[in-house]
Amino acid sequence: MIEITLPDGSRRNFAHAPTVREVAESIGPGLAKAALAGRIDGSLVDLGRLIEHDAHLEVITEKSPDALGIIRHSTAHLLAQAVQRLFPGAQVTIGPVIDNGFYYDFAYERPFTPEDLPRIEEEMRKIAAEALPLARTVKSRDEAIDFFRRLGEEYKVEIIQAIPASDELSLYSQGEFTDLCRGPHVPDTGRLKAFKLLKVAGAYWRGDSGNQMLSRIYGTAFLSDKDLNAHLRQLEEAERRDHRRIGKAQDLFHLQEEGPGLVFWHPRGWAIWQVVEQYMRRVYRDTGYGEVRCPQILDVSLWQKSGHWDNYQENMFFTESEKRTYAVKPMNCPGHVQVFKQGLHSYRDLPIRYGEFGACHRNEPSGALHGILRVRGFTQDDGHIFCTEEQIESEVAAFHRQALKVYTDFGFSDVQVKIALRPDKRLGDDATWDKAEHALRSALRGASVEWQELPGEGAFYGPKIEYHLKDAIGRTWQLGTMQVDFMMPGRLGAEYVDEHSVRRHPVMLHRAIVGSMERFIGILIEHHAGAFPVWLAPLQAIVLSITDAHAPYASQVAQALVQQGFRVQADLRNEKVGYKIREHTLQRVPYLLVVGDREMEQGAVAVRALSGADLGSMPLASFAARLASEARPG
C-alpha cells in the first residue's frame, strides 16, 4: 500500500506503486492531460516515474513556475535531435536552460550559420508533430560511457568520465535520439509548441579558451505562442533602447574606426556627463574626499613596484620618450598613493580620502568592446581611502549608504549587490582575508541589504563589493565597487605613524560609485530610453517660434532661461510649429515652449510636456520656477 499526500493535504492510497501519471489520472482526466511532470518530496521527476514509497506529490502543470524550465530543457533536446537528423556527425555536448531560453553546444565539422536556423527549426516542428514519447532509462557510469562511445559522442563520454563511477546516470530517449540528462522532461515532444531559434555563436568547450570552439545555437521556448511573441516584442523594445542607437539619434557621442573603444563626446552627451560629474563632485565634497588629479602617464618603474607590470601588462598601453618607457595609467591607485606619500601622516589624520575623475586606458580584448559600456578609454569616479583596519567597517558602511543614495537619485532601484571573495591565487594570510571579508559582510548586514557571494572572484589583493545594474536587454554590468586592499600601500611604501611612533602601512580602500562615467551614462541612456528626467536632460527645454515675427522674442526667452542656469535653446527655423514639435519630441526634450503673438504680448510661454500634455500658457517666471523645482536629482 502506497500513500500519496497531495499539496492540499488530501491523501490517496494505491495498491501498487503508481506512476506520477497514474496519480494524476486518479485525480481527474483534465489534470492528467495538463500534467507535465511531478514533484516527489520536493524533487522534480517525470510523469512516468514510479512512486515506490509513501510520498508528497505535486503534479506539475503549465501553471507551475517549474513548467517553463522543463519545456525549455525539452526544447533543447528537440534542437539536438533536429541537428543530428540534419547534420549527421554533429556531436552533442551540453544544452542547458538559461534566463529567457536555452542553448545547445555542438561539435561539427563546420560552425552553424544563421542560414541553418530555419531548416533546423522546421525539423524541430516536424519532430514535435511526431509527438515522440520520452523514455527515461538508468545506466551505470560505465554502461553510459560504452553507450555514447558507440555513438561516437566523445564529448558526452568526457562529461560522464568526470562523474564518480558509483553514480547512476539517467538517459532520455525520444525516437532515435538519446541524451544524457538529469531531467525531468515533458512526456512527449508534442508538448513543445512555442519555440524559436534566435542566434548562433561560438563557445569554448567547458568555457575554456584553450579548448576547441564549439558551435552554439540559442533558442527560446514558452508555454504558448502568445508568451513567445510577447518575449520577441520585448527583445525588439530592448533594441530600441540600445544606448548606441539613442546615442546616435540624439547626437550624444560617437566612436570611429581610428579609436576603437574610445568615445568622442558631442555637446549634448557631454552635457549629461557634466551633470553626472558635478553631482559626483558634490558627493566627494560632502563625504570628506579631497579631489585630486594625477598624471596620465608615469614611468614603468612605478608600475613595476605596484605589481601592474607583472599582473596587468597585457592590458596596458605604453609610450616612450628619451629612452624612458611610460605606461598610460590603467588605474588611479598608484597615483593616489604618491599624493598620500608627500609628507608624513599621523594616525590622527586617518582616514584620508582622495577622489579623482580619473581618465584611464586599458587595452581590452577587441571582442570585449561594446558601445560605451565596455571601452578602452574611460573615466572613473575613483576614490581611495587610507585608513586603519579598525576603520574599514565604518568606511565601507558609509560608502554603501552613499552609493545606494546615488543610484536612487539616478532612478535605479534594481541594484544587485555581490561580494567577490578570496581567489585561489592571492596575497596575504587567511586571518587577514577573514577580517576583510567579515568587514564587508557586516557593513552590508548593518545596512540590511541582500547580497550574493562570488567565491574565488575577488582581486588578488582583497575582496570586493560589486554593484551591478542591468542594461536594456538584461545583461548586467558592474558599476560601483568597494575593495579592501592590504597590499598596495606596502608595495608602494605608503606609511603613517601610529600612537606608538611606529611607522605602519595603512589599509587602502578602492571605491567607485558610478564606476566608469562612460558605462554609467550608457546605462542611464538605456534605463531612461533616452527620455531623461529634467535634471539630466541635455536640453531641458526648447523655445519654438511660430513665425519669423516671433524669433526675437523666442531668442530672448531662451537667453533668459540660459542665464538662470538652464539648458535651453531656441528653434527659429522657418518651419511649421508641428514640424518642430515632432522633431524635438523625437529628441525627447522634456519641455517644448511655443511662442506666438499671444505669448509675446503677455511675456509668456505655452508649455507642452514631452508626454504631449498641454500645460497651457504661463508667465516665463512660472515656467522657470517649475523647471527649477524639477532640475534636482531624484
Added chain:
RNA sequence: GCUCACGUAGCUCAGUCGGUAGAGCACUUCCUUGGUAAGGAAGAGGUCACAGGUUCGAUUCCUGUCGUGAGCACCA
C-alpha cells in the same frame, strides 16, 4: 583574442546571378509665415571600409587587414 555575421550617401537601408549604384529622412536653394507629431518644389551628395588577387572588366568572386555586431573567453 576565438567563432559566426556584417561594413553601400550625414542617418536608416535597398541593389548589382561581375559591366563603376538607388530610396526615405537629413542637407542646400527657392516658394510658403503656418498655434501643438512631417507644407511644396528644385538641387547637391557615394574610390560601395582598406589592401592585394582572379577577370577584358570587381562595389559584386577569393585572400588579407581594419572596424562593427552577437556569443564565448577576458573584465586586475
